[in-house]
Amino acid sequence: MSSEGEIAVEVRSLSKAYGSVFALNALDMKIKAGEYFVLLGPSGGGKTTLLRLVGGFIRPTLGNVFLHGKDVTNLPPNLRPTSMVFQSFALFPHMTVTKNVSYGLRLRKRPEDEILDRVQSMLKITGLQGLGDRMPHELSGGQQQRVQLARSLVLETKILLLDEPLAALDARLRKEMCIELKRLQEKVGITFVHVTHNQEEAMTVADNLAIISDGRLVESGSTIDLYESPGRRFTAEFIGENNIFDGEVKSINGEDVQVDLGYGIVSVFRRDKDVLVGDRVSISIRSELIKILDNSRALEPPIEELGAVYRQTVYLGLISSGILSLANGGEVVIRDISNNIGFKEVIAGTKLRVGWSRGDGRLHTN
């Protein structure tokens, strides 16, 4: 177990170029030891490139990689304190489960009885007891991923890298494996760095997240902070179901920033944003925080309002969404627990007003 606050992974000005295209551009990031850290972002954004740079599978164009304080930029994968779980199953098809899991220990020339003990113990931890003699093709998708995990964890490396490990699994299995991964990480206590483009997967497992897009770090922080208080517009668009309203700053009065949306004027708290009158800005509000005012669901004042026309209700089981049109043709989405929704009986075409507490809006300058 690492000491609290110790940095397990640090990248400084890390860049990777393919010709004139930068897959990763001057990225700085730190990951604490012992945490479950997720790199989240759209496909092609640079998350896997970053992970592979940390693992030593590709060489950076610029910048450095530090693992537990040691510069490993020029070291190959086998000399780094990392192990990796791959997206498509990278099990060795000509070896049994036991041989797969014990491969790294044999490379280290550990004594045979120690190898046997550690492998059996790891098979038990990963729920693979009794499957040691099976070949990879005889296992289900979930079992194959567990073998990969067992093979990596048995080496007791300090950092485990996971490259979209659940992408090839069906939705049900993915949910179960998410919880399984989290349980394993808490049990073994090592640093997990997990790449995914799936928001739900990220939110389930992560202690902290980094949003990577277009080769750059957009924002990082805890899952709660990024969900409830996204600093960047991209984060608000990517995480959660946020409504984004674009406009121009009309006036600034202390913490209150008035924004002209064109079809209405709303206010938002400035918080730490530097804005000037005339700046183009955007405001994000989570869909579950917007209410139909006519339904008099209590909102904490001050309240911001917009006029809208109700279009349709979308039933998604636990949650239902209401879709409304704004005066500029844009949409606003409101969400609530299905049993609880205040818009159950609203007829399509009804003109009404939607509102939110001013404090629930987030101001974005980019």
Add this chain to the structure above:
Amino acid sequence: MEDDYSSIWSYRLKWLYTLLVVVTLMLPVFYVMYISFNENGFGARDYEFTLEWYGLIFSDLLMLDALRDTLFLSFLTTIIVLPMGIISAKLYKTTSHPMVVVSLMLSPLFVPSDILGSALLVFFKNLNIAFNALGKLIGVSWFDTWFDLGYMSAIIGLIIYTLPYVFIVILITMGRYREQQTEAARSCGATAWQAFKDIEFPQIRTGVFSSCAFAVILTFNEYTRTSLLKGGFDTFSTVLVSQMLNEGMSEQSYAMSSLVSYIAIIVIGTIILFTLVRRERLERELKAKAEPIMAR
């Protein structure tokens, strides 16, 4: 069968045509085998079965020496060309210019054998002149025989000839191999060599052995380049051809040729059988994997 609606007769006719082509190609070989058991030799009216010629193989010293030299050439060629083929195939898979690699590796195929042989002959002769002159210049005789025609020049010609085939066979086998397994091995602590030896090679082994067999058979069959580059020794094919052209083939030659054919057929047949059996096993395994598995 292509699909449920295609005619079974069309399918059978295609098989029949294929078999006829194979039989036609193999007929001369079978005929030589047939003659090799005839006491009265080639062209005789009467056929009397005998194993005498096979017994006399070991008394034909010219043929035995040629066979020995051919085996030596094929062994050396195979052990040199095999790693070259593997490295080139791996380069093809990792480079961003795969067509350049393919073009370079397959280019000898587009040069007729006599032209390639003649070009190499001129090349070695000029190298010989140049190195001899160098040796005279610096007062040593080390370089005098370096590029004389002989085993080295013959082997170089055979390497150029066999390398494209070895490259292609290994490349095709590597097509099934996933590079992520190498990365997984590296992340387990394996060096590049260990990852190749433990993980990749076992999976491309069939292709490697096939390419070895290919290299040996091509070397045995090669005449044009080898006859130009061999210098003073003989190979199996050069002896056979010179016998045919000058004095007619001896009965032992037919026996020897048949013996080599038996070995080639056994080797290739074994590889084909092994590949078919393995493919069937893999298909069964894939089918088993595709079926629903109830328990996790």
